[in-house]
Every structure is written in structure tokens, then in C-alpha cells.
Amino acid sequence: MASSLSSLLPLLLLSLTSFAALSLADYPLPYNFTHVCDAKRYASLNLSIPDFAFCDKSLSYYVRAKNLVDSMNLTEKAKQLGNNNNGEWYAVAAGVPRLGLPAYNWWSEALHGVSYIGGGTSFGGPDVKAATSFPLPINSAAAFNATLWREIGKTISTEARAMNNLGFAGLTFWSPNINLVRDPRWGRALETPGECPTTAGIYAINFVRGLQDVEGQEHSNDPNSRPLKVSACCKHYAAYDVDYWRTTGSMTVDRFHYDANVTERDMVESYLKPFEMCVKEGDVSSVMCSYNKINGVPACADGRRMRGTIRDEWDLHGYVVSDCDSIKTIFEKQQWLDDTAIEATAQVMRAGLDLDCGWYYAQYLEETVKKGLIKESDVDEALINNYIVLLRLGWFDGNPLYDNLNASNVCSVDNMKLAASAARQGMVLLKNKGDALPLSPQKFKRIAIVGPHANATEVMIGNYNGVPCRYISPIDGLKKYAEVDYKCRGCRCAVGLNLTYEREDWDRTGFDLPGYQNHLIETVANVSKGPVVVVIFSSGTINISSFVKSGDVDAIIWAGYPGQEGGQAVADIIFGAYNPGGRLPVTWYPSEYTSQIPETSQQFRPNDELGYPGRTYRFYNGTTQFDFGYGLSYTKFSYSFVNPNVLVTKNVNNARQCYNFLPFEDKQLTDVPACQSALVSDLDCTAGDVSVQVSVTNVGKLDGSDAVMLYAKQPQGLIGAPIKDLVAFERVFLKAGESKVVSFEIDACKRLAFVTESAQEVLPQGEHTLLVGDQKLPVYVHLQKEV
Incomplete structure (x- = not known):
């Protein structure tokens, strides 16, 4: 090997392999009509459309949905709320032929492109053989570009609408996954936007808005009548981040039995925050509850968190669906309260579950009502919630805005360009010793x-995938710049991880590369005389500390799961056609982290008594391989705050009283204000009351993009406050030597709040600090006695 590599560049691809996805449903797709309330369609069924008020467009959506539900008997109602084949995981509403109501499969997926998972969508025939496969969310999140996230959502929904027109897709997509990566051992980290609640929330808002929003009708005085392009679903609610964890002993913990022991403080501050943002600001039309229990109560049976929080407090305009077979899980695996199947069905219906991805509703709801465990009006309410969403989607009436979409709108050149751009933006340069990269095509x-x-195809698109329009492997991409000599074709010393190690229903036990992979990398690096670049395909933390320190490894690129265009993105970065600007969306911990804290510890803050170092960039107090937000560029950027300080004044009075129970390190501090804080719920909160301008300058020699990341710190001495908290970010492109001012408009109540140990959200008075790079900006919060 030494002689053959002496003058060559060995490019080590640490990549992942694919795994078998869920099989397609056996149901034929029922999308062989333009819309339900089509007069010709009703005539073909020997029915008269004027006989059915739910087809009367002059009526409100609520009245129409109620009329439809009132027209059904109890048996028919139950068959619309879940699958009708025992043992099946799908959510196929049976339809009611005598009403002219067809069947509908609610389950489609669009995590990073239209997927075949769920049976609501398929590929085939001459019209729809594929759809654009974007990077996995963990990659897209690394771009820290909200505009990109919205554009990806818009493109996916356009392809979905086109496929719906052609009879290959539904209109309800159970994406995105916005659970936090509390621990990088979690097998589904690749599906998420990472570990930061604010990032996950902003991702959810923009991806959902991209999927759902109809241009020009993004807002409405009556949100339940606001039209939808397609319906999105934020999942999995809540505190779901364990799939299948094995200890060094014989103990295993799986998602079906796991009871997440979570404090209310962590729920409010972390686990619920992305979902709250998704519902309140993203106006998502669906939320999915998770398998796990939370403090002893199954998530799908928790009425306080479902009906109480999602619908009543956050005002969901849509439906709540179970993760598939959750009711069965409650009955058979969790054996909660020793309920029978009928009692478990009643529990989730009372809690606010509108739709069952499974067969328990279809099988047991009718009997549940007849036994008096729930009211028939509970069933009616769930059905109305579901049908209002389908009305908003145009399933009943059609939507002329999208009638012209067809196969030419799927896998279009522009769509694939966006996928390539997303892949480039989401790759992170972790090491670049001596400016080894970019390579010169003239020299190499x-x-x-x-x-x-190196010839990876399926590996790049990860899970919850569809059929991609095409694959550009790393070899394909690199061949555009140089002659490629593939030195390990067919070898079985797989380097990197694969979805055997990180996937749904499986968690990692450690961060080390399995097998002899370290030895392979070391061997190749030692014998090569040219620059050595390691490219990592993974969802997150891998123990590469020795290669970071090694003088034999010149550069390291984290490529994640970059989608169908991933190979081109890798090549463009290596040869300098694109200047990397991605930032890590998760902390890369050292290998000993896995022995310091069990994956099942749900708390974020450190516990010195147990030796727990805490979790995520907000609370982790140990050393790292790479910090959250880390990422290099081929150029350099400098920052400065334009405004010298910021003053935020909020009034307090007898109705808005001071909350003086904050824990300070030294209770005798003279700078602890008499009015320590006020409850956020008591204050007049204004979007943009913290206005910040940051001047960003490209001080290097190459053009490039930078993710400007703005963090906040609480007043000094406040016990339990995060080390820092990301409050805003924006990606900006700058030519060499160019400067731009980036403006951030922040709501102090949302971004500067402190969550107390008793889970109260308060705004502390005093000096907060905003951070960008190594620059600091004081923000003074003044609680003023109202006269």
C-alpha cells in the first residue's frame, strides 16, 4: 500500500450503511379522484351532492365537519379513527360509501423528502419513480439557516402536492421529528435538529411553515379555516429520546417500556419548548404523542400534557395522533393501571388522542362508548378535529392553486440544486491543519x-427515506476534479458506523469506532505522503480525538447524512468550489462521557453527588472533543456589536408582582435587586423589544458564509442558570474583506427568561449578557414600578 499511496491523496470515508425500512402497506392508494365533493364523482356513485351538507362550500369548516360526523353511526365513526385490519400499524380511515366518503390513509412521511414509509405514499409507474432526497435534519440543522429550512419544506410540499395530483401521495405528513438529542447515543439523533431547544423550535417553525403555508394566506383571523398546502406533524411528544439502550450488564431499556423521570423544570425549559414553538409559531396542524411514559403516565394517555397543554394552553389547530401502536403498547407492554384493551382505549380518548396509528380505535371504540367509559361526543370531537384538517387541505373541495402541479415538479433541476446546496451548507469542517484544504485541482x-x-449511495440518505431522484456518490463528485483511484473496493473492514449502530429502535453504547477502523485510518495516514482527509458520515459524536491530535491527519470533515447530492457536496468542499460554513448541532463529548452518565438520566444539569457532568452545551461542565456550534471555514470572520448596550423596561404593579424567590450564590450580594424578577405570564411581552445589531466582517482571503450565533447569559450569580443559551442565529454570505450588519429582534420574555426549580418562567431583573464569538453586549432588564 505504501508505494501506491506515496504520491496520492487518501480520502477516508467514514460512512454509514442503510437498513431495511418499514415495508409498504398492502393497501391500494385511494387517490383515484380529484376531490371528495366532486359532482361528477357523486353522480358516478348514484348519489346527489346537494344531499350532503358537508359538501356545501358556503358553510364553515366546523359546520361541515360536524355535519359529516353527525351523518355517521357509531360503528362508522370508529372505523374512521384508525386502521381496520387487526395487527396493522397504519392509519387508514375506512370511509363511508353511503355518504360518498372514500377511504384515506393518514400516514405519509416527509422527514427529508417525500418518503414511502407509512403506505400513504408510493413510487412507481412512468410518472413518479422518485422524489428529491434532502439531507437528514441533523445535517440541515448544521447549516443554522432558517431560510434554507423553510425552502426545503416548500419544495417537499410542492413535490407532495404533485404526487397527490398523480395519485401517489396523501396530504398528511408526519414530520418533522423535533425531539432533543439529550444524549448522542440515541439512535434517532440523525432525524432531529440536534440538542438545542431554540434551534429545534426555529427549525420546526420554518420547516412546518414551508410544508403547510399557502402563499398569501400564512395567517388568518380564524386559524381553523386557514388553508394548508400539506399537513405537517411535530413529533414525538414528549421527552422521547431512548429507543433501545443496553448497559454493560444484562439490563436493557426500550422505548415501549421506558418511563422518563423528568422534572417539570426540564419539561418546561427543554423538552416541551420546541413543541410549544411548533404549535404557537409554526401553527402546525398535528402533533404525535410518543411511546414512552413520563413520570409514570404514558405520553398518549396524559390528559394534562395532551388536552391540557397542546390543545387548551397552546391552542392547537389540528389533530393529535399516536405513534404507531401506542395504545397497544400501553395495554400489552406497559400494562398501565392493569387496564384492559377497552380501558386503555378509553384512557387515550379522554386524554385527547384524535387518531390512532394502529387498530385499537377501530376495534374497541364502539364498545368503549357502549360500556359508558367515554361519551360518543368524545369520538365526535376527535373526528371533527381530523376532518377540519382535511377540509383545510382541499381534500373535499380541491385546491386550484396546486392543480397544475405534475411530474415535472418532482425531481426538477431546481429541487436537486437546493438539495445540493443544503448538503454543502450542512457539512462541518472539524480540522484543517496548515490550511491543507481546499485542494488545488491543478496540483492534485x-x-x-x-x-x-467511497462509492456510497443509499448510505447518504439515511432513514425515513423515499426513492431519490439520483445518487451522486463521493467518487462521482470527485471525478469532476481529479482522476480517482479507489483503493479499497470491496473491502469488509467497514469504516465509520452504520445503521446497525444508530437507527430507530436502537441506541449506541459508546462513541468509539467499531472493529479495526482506527487501525485502518492510522495505517493509511502513516504511509501516505500527500494530505490526508478523513470524511465522517454519521449523526454525531464519534471518538476521533487521536486523529484530531495526529500530525498524519490533515483535515477532518463531518458529512453527516447529506442526501442524494452528498458526494458532490463533499467534492466541492474538498476542492474549494464551496467554502464550508456548517456548525455542529450537537456537542461531541469525549469517550469517557458514556461511563460518567447513563443514557436514562433525563436531567440536563450536572449532579456532583452522582458524578454526572450535565448535558448539552447549556449545562455540560466537562471537556469536549468539539463544542456545540463548532465549525471551521477556509476564511475567518470577526464580529462587533454596533449598539453599546440595550435597556429593556417592563412595568410591575399590584397585578404584576415581583417574584423574589430566585436562588443567588450569595444572598448578601448588594447588586441583587429588590425586585428580582417577574412572572413572564404577568408581563406585557413584545416581540423585538431587544434589538441587536452585529457587524460581521470577512477578514480572510476567500469568500464564504458564516452562521452568526447569538447566545445569552443570565445575570451573574443566578444558581441553576444555563452556561449560555442560543437565542438567535442567521447565516450570512460575505466576500473577502466585506462587512455586513446582521440585525436580531428578540423577545425578552421568550429568550431571556429563567425557569425556576419550581418550573416558573420568570424574567430576571439585572444585567444579562449577549455573546457572539468573543464579543459581549450587556442587556439591562429593568422592572419598573408602574405609577
Whole structure:
């Protein structure tokens, strides 16, 4: 090997392999009509459309949905709320032929492109053979570009609408996954926007808005009548981040039995925050409850968190659906309260579950009503919630805005360009010793690639995928710049991880590369005389500390799961056609982290008594391989705050009283204000009351983009406050030597709040600090006695 590599560049691809996805449903797709309330369609059924008030467009959506539900008997109602084949995981409403109501499969997925998971969508025939496969969310999140996230959502929904017109897709997509990566061992980290609640929330808002919003009708005085392009679903609610964890002993913990022991403080501050933002600001039309229990109560049976929080407090305009077979899980695996199947069905209906991805509702709801465990009006309410969403989607009436979409709108050149741009933006340069990258195409006309996934295709699109329009493997991409010598074709020393190690229903036990992979990398790096670049395909933390320190490894790129265009993105970064600007959306901990804290510890703050170092950039107090938000560029950026300070004044009075129970390190401090804080719920909160301008300058020699990340710190001495908290970010492109001013408009109540140990959200008085790079800006919060 030494002689063959002496003058070549070995490019090690640490990649992932694909795994078998859920099988397609056996149901034929029932989308062989333009819309339900089509007069010709009703005539073909020997029915008269004027006989059915739910087809009367002059009536409100609520009245129409209620009329439809009132027209059904109890048996028919139950068959619309879940699957009708025992043992099946789908959510196919049976329809009511005598009313002209067809069947509908509620379950489609669009995590990073239209997927075949769920049976509501399929690929085939001459019209729809594929759809654009974007990077996995963990990659897209690394771009820290809200505009990109919205554009991805818009493009996916356009393809979905086109496929719906052609009879290959539904209109309800159970995406995105916005659970936090509390622990990087979690197998589903690749599906999420990472560990930061604010990032996950902003991702949810923009991705959902991209999927759902009809241009020009983004807001409405009556949100339940606001039209939808497609319906999105924020999942999995809540505190779901364990799939299948094994200890060094014989103990295992799986998601079906797991009871997440979570404090209310952590729920309010972390676990619920992305969902609150998704519902309140994203106006999502669906939320999915998770398998796990929370403090002893199954998530799908928790009326306080479902009906009480999602619908009553956050004002959900849509429906709540179970993760698939959750009711069965409650009965068979969790054996909660020793309920029978009928009693478990009643529990979730009372809690506010509108739709069952499974067969328990269809099987047991009718009997549940007849036994008096729930009221028939509970069933009616669930059905109305569901049908209002379908009315907003145009399933009943059609939507002329999208009638012209067809196969030409799927896998279009522009869509694939966006996928390539997303892949480039989401890759992170972790090491670049001596500016080894970018490579010059004129100097490096021949390169060697070592690793079995240099020709990766399926590996790049991860899970919850569809059929991609095409694959551009790393070899394909690199061939555009140089002659490629593939040195490890067919070898079985797989480098990196694969979805055997991180996937749904499986968690990792550690961060080390399995097998002899470290040895392979070391061997190749030692014998090569050219620059050595390690490219990592994974969802997050891998123990590469020795290669970070090694003088034999010149550069390291984290490529994640970059989608169908991933190979081109890798090549463009290596040869400098694109200047990397991605930032890590998760903390990369050292390998010993896995022995310091069990995956099942739900708390974020450190516990010195147990030796727990805490979790995520907000609370972790140990050393890292790479920090959250870390990422290099081929150029350099400098920052400065334009405004010298910010003053925020909020009035307090007899109705808005001071909350003086904050824990300070030294209760004798003279700078602890007499009015320590006020409840956020008591204050007049204004969006943009903290206005900040940051001047960003590209001080290097190359053009490039930068994610400007704005953090906040609480007043000094406040016990339990995060080390820092990301409050805003914006991606900006700058030519070499160019400066731009980035403006951030922040709501102090949302972004500067402190969550007390008793889960009260308060706004502390005093000096807060905003951080960007190494720059600091004081923000003074003044609680003023109202006269």
C-alpha cells in the first residue's frame, strides 16, 4: 500500500450503511379522484351532492365537519379513527360509501423528502419513480439557516402536492421529528435538529411553515379555516429520546417500556419548548404523542400534557395522533393501571388522542362508548378535529392553486440544486491543519480514496427515506476534479458506523469506532505522503480525538447524512468550489462521557453527588472533543456589536408582582435587586423589544458564509442558570474583506427568561449578557414600578 499511496491523496470515508425500512402497506392508494365533493364523482356513485351538507362550500369548516360526523353511526365513526385490519400499524380511515366518503390513509412521511414509509405514499409507474432526497435534519440543522429550512419544506410540499395530483401521495405528513438529542447515543439523533431547544423550535417553525403555508394566506383571523398546502406533524411528544439502550450488564431499556423521570423544570425549559414553538409559531396542524411514559403516565394517555397543554394552553389547530401502536403498547407492554384493551382505549380518548396509528380505535371504540367509559361526543370531537384538517387541505373541495402541479415538479433541476446546496451548507469542517484544504485541482490531479463507502449511495440518505431522484456518490463528485483511484473496493473492514449502530429502535453504547477502523485510518495516514482527509458520515459524536491530535491527519470533515447530492457536496468542499460554513448541532463529548452518565438520566444539569457532568452545551461542565456550534471555514470572520448596550423596561404593579424567590450564590450580594424578577405570564411581552445589531466582517482571503450565533447569559450569580443559551442565529454570505450588519429582534420574555426549580418562567431583573464569538453586549432588564 505504501508505494501506491506515496504520491496520492487518501480520502477516508467514514460512512454509514442503510437498513431495511418499514415495508409498504398492502393497501391500494385511494387517490383515484380529484376531490371528495366532486359532482361528477357523486353522480358516478348514484348519489346527489346537494344531499350532503358537508359538501356545501358556503358553510364553515366546523359546520361541515360536524355535519359529516353527525351523518355517521357509531360503528362508522370508529372505523374512521384508525386502521381496520387487526395487527396493522397504519392509519387508514375506512370511509363511508353511503355518504360518498372514500377511504384515506393518514400516514405519509416527509422527514427529508417525500418518503414511502407509512403506505400513504408510493413510487412507481412512468410518472413518479422518485422524489428529491434532502439531507437528514441533523445535517440541515448544521447549516443554522432558517431560510434554507423553510425552502426545503416548500419544495417537499410542492413535490407532495404533485404526487397527490398523480395519485401517489396523501396530504398528511408526519414530520418533522423535533425531539432533543439529550444524549448522542440515541439512535434517532440523525432525524432531529440536534440538542438545542431554540434551534429545534426555529427549525420546526420554518420547516412546518414551508410544508403547510399557502402563499398569501400564512395567517388568518380564524386559524381553523386557514388553508394548508400539506399537513405537517411535530413529533414525538414528549421527552422521547431512548429507543433501545443496553448497559454493560444484562439490563436493557426500550422505548415501549421506558418511563422518563423528568422534572417539570426540564419539561418546561427543554423538552416541551420546541413543541410549544411548533404549535404557537409554526401553527402546525398535528402533533404525535410518543411511546414512552413520563413520570409514570404514558405520553398518549396524559390528559394534562395532551388536552391540557397542546390543545387548551397552546391552542392547537389540528389533530393529535399516536405513534404507531401506542395504545397497544400501553395495554400489552406497559400494562398501565392493569387496564384492559377497552380501558386503555378509553384512557387515550379522554386524554385527547384524535387518531390512532394502529387498530385499537377501530376495534374497541364502539364498545368503549357502549360500556359508558367515554361519551360518543368524545369520538365526535376527535373526528371533527381530523376532518377540519382535511377540509383545510382541499381534500373535499380541491385546491386550484396546486392543480397544475405534475411530474415535472418532482425531481426538477431546481429541487436537486437546493438539495445540493443544503448538503454543502450542512457539512462541518472539524480540522484543517496548515490550511491543507481546499485542494488545488491543478496540483492534485490524481487522488486515492480508501474506504468501502467511497462509492456510497443509499448510505447518504439515511432513514425515513423515499426513492431519490439520483445518487451522486463521493467518487462521482470527485471525478469532476481529479482522476480517482479507489483503493479499497470491496473491502469488509467497514469504516465509520452504520445503521446497525444508530437507527430507530436502537441506541449506541459508546462513541468509539467499531472493529479495526482506527487501525485502518492510522495505517493509511502513516504511509501516505500527500494530505490526508478523513470524511465522517454519521449523526454525531464519534471518538476521533487521536486523529484530531495526529500530525498524519490533515483535515477532518463531518458529512453527516447529506442526501442524494452528498458526494458532490463533499467534492466541492474538498476542492474549494464551496467554502464550508456548517456548525455542529450537537456537542461531541469525549469517550469517557458514556461511563460518567447513563443514557436514562433525563436531567440536563450536572449532579456532583452522582458524578454526572450535565448535558448539552447549556449545562455540560466537562471537556469536549468539539463544542456545540463548532465549525471551521477556509476564511475567518470577526464580529462587533454596533449598539453599546440595550435597556429593556417592563412595568410591575399590584397585578404584576415581583417574584423574589430566585436562588443567588450569595444572598448578601448588594447588586441583587429588590425586585428580582417577574412572572413572564404577568408581563406585557413584545416581540423585538431587544434589538441587536452585529457587524460581521470577512477578514480572510476567500469568500464564504458564516452562521452568526447569538447566545445569552443570565445575570451573574443566578444558581441553576444555563452556561449560555442560543437565542438567535442567521447565516450570512460575505466576500473577502466585506462587512455586513446582521440585525436580531428578540423577545425578552421568550429568550431571556429563567425557569425556576419550581418550573416558573420568570424574567430576571439585572444585567444579562449577549455573546457572539468573543464579543459581549450587556442587556439591562429593568422592572419598573408602574405609577
